[in-house]
Amino acid sequence: MDGDADLSIPARLMGEPARAAMLVALLDGRALPAGELASVAHVSPATASAHLARLVEGGLLRARSLGRHRYFELAGPEVADAVESLQRLGPRRPVTSYTQSATARRLAEARSCYDHLAGRFALELADRLVSERTIAPLEAGAPGTILATDGELARRLRLDEAPRQSRRPAVRGCLDWTERRPHLAGALGAHVLEVLLVEGWVARMPGDRSLRVSEELRNMLGG
Amino acid sequence: MDGDADLSIPARLMGEPARAAMLVALLDGRALPAGELASVAHVSPATASAHLARLVEGGLLRARSLGRHRYFELAGPEVADAVESLQRLGPRRPVTSYTQSATARRLAEARSCYDHLAGRFALELADRLVSERTIAPLEAGAPGTILATDGELARRLRLDEAPRQSRRPAVRGCLDWTERRPHLAGALGAHVLEVLLVEGWVARMPGDRSLRVSEELRNMLGG
DNA sequence: CCGACCGTTCGTCGAGCGCCGAAGTGTCCC
DNA sequence: GGGACACTTCGGCGCTCGACGAACGGTCGG
Numbered sequence: 001m002d003g004d005a006d007l008s009i010p011a012r013l014m015g016e017p018a019r020a021a022m023l024v025a026l027l028d029g030r031a032l033p034a035g036e037l038a039s040v041a042h043v044s045p046a047t048a049s050a051h052l053a054r055l056v057e058g059g060l061l062r063a064r065s066l067g068r069h070r071y072f073e074l075a076g077p078e079v080a081d082a083v084e085s086l087q088r089l090g091p092r093r094p095v096t097s098y099t100q101s102a103t104a105r106r107l108a109e110a111r112s113c114y115d116h117l118a119g120r121f122a123l124e125l126a127d128r129l130v131s132e133r134t135i136a137p138l139e140a141g142a143p144g145t146i147l148a149t150d151g152e153l154a155r156r157l158r159l160d161e162a163p164r165q166s167r168r169p170a171v172r173g174c175l176d177w178t179e180r181r182p183h184l185a186g187a188l189g190a191h192v193l194e195v196l197l198v199e200g201w202v203a204r205m206p207g208d209r210s211l212r213v214s215e216e217l218r219n220m221l222g223g
Numbered sequence: 224m225d226g227d228a229d230l231s232i233p234a235r236l237m238g239e240p241a242r243a244a245m246l247v248a249l250l251d252g253r254a255l256p257a258g259e260l261a262s263v264a265h266v267s268p269a270t271a272s273a274h275l276a277r278l279v280e281g282g283l284l285r286a287r288s289l290g291r292h293r294y295f296e297l298a299g300p301e302v303a304d305a306v307e308s309l310q311r312l313g314p315r316r317p318v319t320s321y322t323q324s325a326t327a328r329r330l331a332e333a334r335s336c337y338d339h340l341a342g343r344f345a346l347e348l349a350d351r352l353v354s355e356r357t358i359a360p361l362e363a364g365a366p367g368t369i370l371a372t373d374g375e376l377a378r379r380l381r382l383d384e385a386p387r388q389s390r391r392p393a394v395r396g397c398l399d400w401t402e403r404r405p406h407l408a409g410a411l412g413a414h415v416l417e418v419l420l421v422e423g424w425v426a427r428m429p430g431d432r433s434l435r436v437s438e439e440l441r442n443m444l445g446g
Numbered sequence: 447c448c449g450a451c452c453g454t455t456c457g458t459c460g461a462g463c464g465c466c467g468a469a470g471t472g473t474c475c476c
Numbered sequence: 477g478g479g480a481c482a483c484t485t486c487g488g489c490g491c492t493c494g495a496c497g498a499a500c501g502g503t504c505g506g
Contacts, residue, residue, distance in 0.1 A: 006240070007247060007309045008237065008238050010312040011234050011237035011243060012235075012239070015231050015237070018464085020231035033483090046466065046468095047465055049483060049485085050465090052483095068472070068483075070484095081311075082311070085301070086308075086309075087230050088305070089302060090232060239493090257454090258452065258453080268453065269495085269497075270494070272454055273454090273455095275453095291452050293452080
């Protein structure tokens, strides 16, 4: 009857603690093997396999076989969006909890959000790009605009090499849940994180989604 | 282990066709009585009551008793965001399929979106209202502003008769999934569709949500 | 005050689904 | 080739949860 996409199908897939845990583990855009996903979800390999099959079937994950491993990753940024918007509906937790543990502080400072940067540092970088007129001010959830790629920071980040032809919006504001302001997502956001990782300016920390920001990069922004 | 809010709780609530239908019906911000929600979900009052209780318990809905009715509404914009982001994950439909079938073309041209207009035609109409300074430019998901009701089109649509006192935002941008731009929702959007239907300027097509737009109305906009 | 109506609560039934262990397929390494 | 390993498939168990009818508070209208 309704021509609309059925909301309940993806929601049902996410509405299972084991599957939700898997999706969250994949939120930073990496591809993880089935076994690891089984362990983050605290279920047996058999159970995990069934869950993963359903997630692929439902279009939330993509699978890719590599040797005797099978790697799973989010099917796209829309999936990450949906996962994060649902996370915001969870039981309200006081902000104070984020100032307590060291891990929490690292996450609030800089972390990966699917395939781009998030956290206080991400906002600082986005602000710089806005102030040097590389991009227009960001709006949460809305597509943005690239103004120029010849700014100081834009050149350092090699933004001229970013894919501008892709079907994905080049710039997009993604609401930051620690800072409550949009940070840089979209194809450009993904490109920025990639360049930062390749150059060694930021590094993924094992165990969580936090990122280490090098002194070199901090100076680059500070100066 | 995970300090994160549990994604699976709200997702599970939305992962049930009857509850999903209720949430979608409330997506435009109106408050609807339990009975009406039961009918949109095609379930008995008893079943609907149980579902609604769970949605309130889970913080997705707010309830408010008025006389012998009980009105339910979305608990906040974050809920609408989550619902909409999940809708975008529905069964992958290639863009090509929308240029193929006649039905699909009709839906892309003009359709109803809950209680207001959507599709290419809806955007054309919204653009006219913006250009004649009746409403401020729309932003997806955000409440908008009525500037005046004395424009040419505003008078034809009897916008001065629209309910401006309701608790529902008078104007709201609702992201159009075929055009990727916000169209006119909210109380004013509902009023516009109602007037168009009453005047016979648009007519509902049986079987789907597409609308037939009369020549008279097209000329009105074209001129 | 009585009947019509709206909504919730209760009891019950049946289906769906998540879980695991065991067995099967394919890959890597020695 | 043989054995360890990664993952999937199969079969079966148990529980959750969604469905309804019937009965119960509350509210409005005559």
